[in-house]
Amino acid sequence: KQEVTQIPAALSVPEGENLVLNCSFTDSAIYNLQWFRQDPGKGLTSLLLIQSSQREQTSGRLNASLDKSSGRSTLYIAASQPGDSATYLCAVGPTGANSKLTFGKGITLSVRP
Amino acid sequence: DARVTQTPRDKVTEMGQEVTMRCQPILGHNTVFWYRQTMMQGLELLAYFRNRAPLDDSGMPKDRFSAEMPDATLATLKIQPSEPRDSAVYFCARFGSSGYTFGSGTRLTVV
Numbered sequence: 001k002q003e004v005t006q007i008p009a010a011l012s013v014p015e016g017e018n019l020v021l022n023c024s025f026t027d028s029a030i031y032n033l034q035w036f037r038q039d040p041g042k043g044l045t046s047l048l049l050i051q052s053s054q055r056e057q058t059s060g061r062l063n064a065s066l067d068k069s070s071g072r073s074t075l076y077i078a079a080s081q082p083g084d085s086a087t088y089l090c091a092v093g094p095t096g097a098n099s100k101l102t103f104g105k106g107i108t109l110s111v112r113p
Numbered sequence: 114d115a116r117v118t119q120t121p122r123d124k125v126t127e128m129g130q131e132v133t134m135r136c137q138p139i140l141g142h143n144t145v146f147w148y149r150q151t152m153m154q155g156l157e158l159l160a161y162f163r164n165r166a167p168l169d170d171s172g173m174p175k176d177r178f179s180a181e182m183p184d185a186t187l188a189t190l191k192i193q194p195s196e197p198r199d200s201a202v203y204f205c206a207r208f209g210s211s212g213y214t215f216g217s218g219t220r221l222t223v224v
Contacts, residue, residue, distance in 0.1 A: 032212065034212050034213055041220075042217065043204060043215050043216060043217035044215040045215075046211065046213065046214065046215075049211065049212035091156075091213070100158050100161055101146070101158070101206075102158075103155060103156040104155075106155070
């Protein structure tokens, strides 16, 4: 059974800092990995999707990497801003398209002005 | 990809009442997922469909929960009878060309 772990559960950083959010998974036979953002009381917003054949994806100040062999993914946020404060969840999908995602519990990020 | 809309946004109901949550638009060829989110458990998969056929509903208490796709653009999740432990945020999601797209959720409170 796939297990996804995100540690720490919460993180507080000053504005402007570059930071890395970690995600680890137990079964490396994955189809894709997706990072989401969730604001309090809101739904999930997709940030980056990495297919199993890819090593990384970039969007603006965000960069996500995937290392299947070690069962790890990182989300790098450059020059953090207070607006980045949210919960960040990673989710992995097993082999085969359209398969169900297994989510981590998320990392709640607070960026202090 | 088109947005996924869920209704109602919030629902407060008394224990024992029937609750129906809706999710649209869902394109007929996509895979549709229902997730439940609580503080304690995080996001849990309840059920998912492909081409309107259920693929896995092992995460659902089948004696009270039912998930269907009445037509190609609508998915529903029904709870009958509802219980206080069903209080959670329920999300539907679709898998498409840009990965998984989630609806904004239905916050259910059963008192």
